[in-house]
Amino acid sequence: MAEFIENIDMFLKGTGETLYMTLLSTLIAYLIGLPLGILLIITDKNGLKPIKWLNVILNAIVNIFRSIPFLILLVWITPVTRAIVGKSYGTNAAIVPLVIAAAPFVARLIESSIKEVDSGVIEAAKSMGATHWQIVTKVLLSEAKPSLFIGSAIAVTTILSYSAMAGFVGGGGLGDIATRFGYYRYNDTIMTISVILLVIVVQVLQEIGMLIAKKSDKRN
Amino acid sequence: MSTNTIISIRGLTKTFLSNKNTVTALRNIDLDIKKGDIFGIIGVSGAGKSTLVRCINLLERPDSGSVIFDGRDLTKLSEKQMQQERRSIGMIFQQFNLLMQRQVWKNITFPLEIAGLSKDDAKSRALKLLNTVGLSDKANSYPSQLSGGQKQRVAIARALATNPKVLLCDEATSALDPGTTKEVLALLREINKTLGVTIIIITHEMSVIEEVCNKVAVIDKNNIVECGNVSDVFTHPKSEAAKKLFFGEGVKDKSFSKRCCRIVFDGSSSFDPVIADMILQTGEAVNIMFADTKNIDGKAYGQIIIQLPDGEIAQKKIISWLRDRNLSVEEVSDIG
Numbered sequence: 062m063a064e065f066i067e068n069i070d071m072f073l074k075g076t077g078e079t080l081y082m083t084l085l086s087t088l089i090a091y092l093i094g095l096p097l098g099i100l101l102i103i104t105d106k107n108g109l110k111p112i113k114w115l116n117v118i119l120n121a122i123v124n125i126f127r128s129i130p131f132l133i134l135l136v137w138i139t140p141v142t143r144a145i146v147g148k149s150y151g152t153n154a155a156i157v158p159l160v161i162a163a164a165p166f167v168a169r170l171i172e173s174s175i176k177e178v179d180s181g182v183i184e185a186a187k188s189m190g191a192t193h194w195q196i197v198t199k200v201l202l203s204e205a206k207p208s209l210f211i212g213s214a215i216a217v218t219t220i221l222s223y224s225a226m227a228g229f230v231g232g233g234g235l236g237d238i239a240t241r242f243g244y245y246r247y248n249d250t251i252m253t254i255s256v257i258l259l260v261i262v263v264q265v266l267q268e269i270g271m272l273i274a275k276k277s278d279k280r281n
Numbered sequence: 282m283s284t285n286t287i288i289s290i291r292g293l294t295k296t297f298l299s300n301k302n303t304v305t306a307l308r309n310i311d312l313d314i315k316k317g318d319i320f321g322i323i324g325v326s327g328a329g330k331s332t333l334v335r336c337i338n339l340l341e342r343p344d345s346g347s348v349i350f351d352g353r354d355l356t357k358l359s360e361k362q363m364q365q366e367r368r369s370i371g372m373i374f375q376q377f378n379l380l381m382q383r384q385v386w387k388n389i390t391f392p393l394e395i396a397g398l399s400k401d402d403a404k405s406r407a408l409k410l411l412n413t414v415g416l417s418d419k420a421n422s423y424p425s426q427l428s429g430g431q432k433q434r435v436a437i438a439r440a441l442a443t444n445p446k447v448l449l450c451d452e453a454t455s456a457l458d459p460g461t462t463k464e465v466l467a468l469l470r471e472i473n474k475t476l477g478v479t480i481i482i483i484t485h486e487m488s489v490i491e492e493v494c495n496k497v498a499v500i501d502k503n504n505i506v507e508c509g510n511v512s513d514v515f516t517h518p519k520s521e522a523a524k525k526l527f528f529g530e531g532v533k534d535k536s537f538s539k540r541c542c543r544i545v546f547d548g549s550s551s552f553d554p555v556i557a558d559m560i561l562q563t564g565e566a567v568n569i570m571f572a573d574t575k576n577i578d579g580k581a582y583g584q585i586i587i588q589l590p591d592g593e594i595a596q597k598k599i600i601s602w603l604r605d606r607n608l609s610v611e612e613v614s615d616i617g
């Protein structure tokens with residue numbers, strides 16, 4: 062406890078950095094992953110507008126980036142990170158690999174949420190003269206809303222655990238503290254505190270996501 | 282095509298490609314549906330009913346043939362024009378297909394919303410329609426809080442929102458119990474009468490046709506095998522498929538002795554106990570070999586096959602008693 066009080070500033074800063082990295086990366090990952098996931102769905106052979114070549118290419122990109130382990134991706138794309146952020150270490154630098162790893166993951170989450178929408182409802186919308194765009198916005202996304210919120214809770218927690226790995230390359234945050242003190246200096250207490258804080262942050266974010274999902278679901 | 286024909290289908294063919302096999306769902310269909318009809322399309326599972334109805338609003342694009350709706354060949358329209366045209370063709374489904382995350386009234390405004398109507402106008406129209414289908418108190422409920430029959434009423438209100446000329450119903454009562462089915466069918470009849478909406482009902486149940494339709498087409502093995510007024514097709518089915526649907530499988534297997542008579546009830550006589558009266562009044566006994574009669578609006582439809590008693594006088598007595606009552610009587614030796 063004494064060590065926690067002594068280092069409270071460091072832990073607060075670490076928690077802040079972790080939240081900043083996680084939430085900003087999640088936001089950007091959704092900006093890329095949401096349209097990507099929708100495109101995966103509508104260009105599918107059973108989709109609203111099947112476009113085989115585009116679907117094959119998008120699937121390939123998503124699969125490739127999904128199969129690279131995060132730590133390796135982190136190191137591999139260092140030149141890209143440097144080109145975008147200007148440096149290859151620090152909190153902002155960590156956001157680049159986080160987004161690149163998370164966007165394809167988010168796309169898959171979006172895809173699987175939208176797939177749950179009953180095809181009969183889509184058919185009904187078509188029978189009323191809905192355009193593809195109206196079907197996407199007013200039927201697919203709005204009917205899948207609860208599932209999309211659950212997906213975002215999963216995305217946030219996954220990105221948070223990636224962000225802890227970014228500590229290895231000086232990305233900041235709680236993962237960085239755990240790595241520096243626990244791994245390099247054998248300070249078990251600080252490491253344990255970092256881990257506990259990480260668990261708390263993950264749980265809180267997850268519960269918020271699940272609560273929103275449950276609140277938004279009108280099916281029961 | 283006469284001016285009071287609303288839908289005219291000519292030479293419509295549709296095949297599906299599944300696992301490298303081509304499946305013919307519809308073969309060279311011709312069909313005319315008049316304004317104001319409640320037109321039933323009946324057939325066994327896999328006959329092609331759903332495909333046919335989906336070809337009418339082009340949810341399924343036919344391989345060949347034309348679908349003339351209100352004077353326009355829909356198969357010639359672009360996707361954009363077709364989207365516009367679909368507002369004149371409402372559709373309801375077996376599984377209701379309501380938007381589960383929207384309140385009841387917002388389900389009904391949905392087609393108006395996508396048609397670009399203002400929110401206020403859409404809402405007042407939705408509330409009016411909810412009144413029409415008897416669900417005013419459920420406006421703010423979500424579909425999951427409704428019974429099957431109520432869901433279908435909402436779906437009907439939604440389908441009527443854009444003032445369609447035609448309402449397509451694909452097995453709309455198949456997920457409902459018999460009582461609720463009757464209520465929903467009564468609502469459809471009401472809508473047909475008061476709003477003049479032409480209704481096309483797809484079903485595999487003869488009882489649904491009897492209940493509401495004035496016209497029926499029998500579809501069998503991807504083809505229309507019989508079509509006409511319900512009372513004609515029902516009393517004198519010509520095709521094997523129709524006979525099977527109306528009288529079941531067993532009929533053909535029964536064999537009757539030489540002097541058998543078929544009494545056909547075509548709706549011109551009232552539904553009272555004809556056979557009992559006949560036996561009482563003629564004092565002759567008959568053997569009922571087969572009977573399938575239905576009471577529709579107090580009128581008798583269907584047929585009864587009786588085995589006549591021995592003796593020519595007794596037989597004549599019975600036949601003339603029946604003829605006196607304007608029943609059609611014919612001698613049969615085999616009712617294939």
Ligand SMILES: Nc1ncnc2c1ncn2[C@@H]1O[C@H](COP(=O)(O)OP(=O)(O)OP(=O)(O)O)[C@@H](O)[C@H]1O
Nearest residue numbers: 297299304305306325326327328329330331332333
């Ligand atoms: N999308 C599809 N792909 C492949 N085959 C199809 C498709 N839709 C229908 N079929 C085939 O077309 C035929 C007619 O199907 P359809 O759904 O129109 O029958 P139905 O009369 O509505 O049957 P049911 O009473 O079971 O609903 C069937 O042989 C079916 O397997």
Ligand SMILES: [Mg+2]
Nearest residue numbers: 330331332452
């Ligand atoms: Mg069907």
